[in-house]
Amino acid sequence: MSAIVHRASEWMYRGLWRVLGDLFLVPHDPPTLPVRPGEAIDSFQPGEGFLRYLKFWFWFLLVFFDLIFAAAYAGIAATLCTKGLWWVSAILLPPTLFIIVVPDIFAYIAIHLRYDTTWYVMTDRSLRIRRGIWAIHEVTITYENIQNIRVRSGPVQRYFGIADVMVETAGGGGAHAGKGGQNTTGHQGVIEGVGNAIEIRDRIMAHLKQSQTAGLGDDRDHVAAATSWTPAHMEALRAIRDEIRKTKLAIDG
């Protein structure tokens, strides 16, 4: 029985999502990044735990606020009934139920939409984050420009096995605005609610460690000159040294 209900609600949600997505012109495909042929591109969404995490807060707040509303209504209705105005409390019942139920439905849909519209794309060079329902926001950051990476998880997030990876570029200002990663113009990208946060962190860190610059728009030309000595170059240089030695021997002998 519950499986049927679950599947029906799934279909209802899919249909609703389709209608809302078309109405609000939400892109259905995940974002992409321009890559060279053969380069790995990896797009993923927040972990399953993230949805459960959001729903946990949803039920928590729902019970909290609805209990307050219900208690307030019960108090008002009781005082009205003692004064013989029971019909007023009967009239107040539908609006109270409306206030209790309708915002919850919207919040529940919003949670699912938020989960479904969040996308992360990683390649060998950069990452892109798409987020948002009302305003769709996409951030593109190359690993070269990343200054630091933070992994953050609270007790509830740890219970659901998720964490946030925060990637920051140079510059200040709005970097600390928006605790939930909702800030739109800060110098950072938030990979929110992923199950393999440490893996993602290590992956980005590996690229950072290979980088030769400070990530501040340094010109690469002189760096390139210093680092372009491959083993083949060294071999050729050694051969030249040996040639000169042999030449000297030939002249001397």
Place this chain on the structure above:
Amino acid sequence: MSTPAPLSASENTRFDPTAIRRPDPALMHYYIIIALCTVFGFPFVLIAMYIRYRTLEYKIDDKGVSMKVGILFRREVYLTYRRIQDIHVTKNIIHRWLGLSAVAIQTASSSSSAEMTIEGIRNPEALRDFLYSKMRGARDEHDVAADGSSNAGASHPNDEALVLLREIRDELARQRLGGGRPT
């Protein structure tokens, strides 16, 4: 109302970023809607928005992007591709209905808002891909260290320094062998 630009990057083969000089006319519609939202301030906001729309000018050249705006208080921003830190593309619901978008570019300055926001762009994905390709770390030459360590030992066929070194080696060898015998 027009359909929004496709989200794929397939169109940017024919995309010419230098052609972007002015925001799309639909941006004025967006500004009117924004002005309507500020019920009482409508006339003032509309005038300011109209001036902004009329004077907005972009210039995208081979080194960077510049943006000019304003009549009385002129503002000009110029930034180079190399110093771009991150690119943001924002489309709110009105943007999407009008087929517009805003491409915000950030450098490493400490301001909290983006240094430059290119508004009224019809095809933001192509512009973003163009900017991305100019950004540090997006291309081959920028990843010398990564490439050098991954394919260590293998030499590039058109590596000029290596070719020169080999020529010197061969020249020395010829000197020794050819020049040593007659004397």
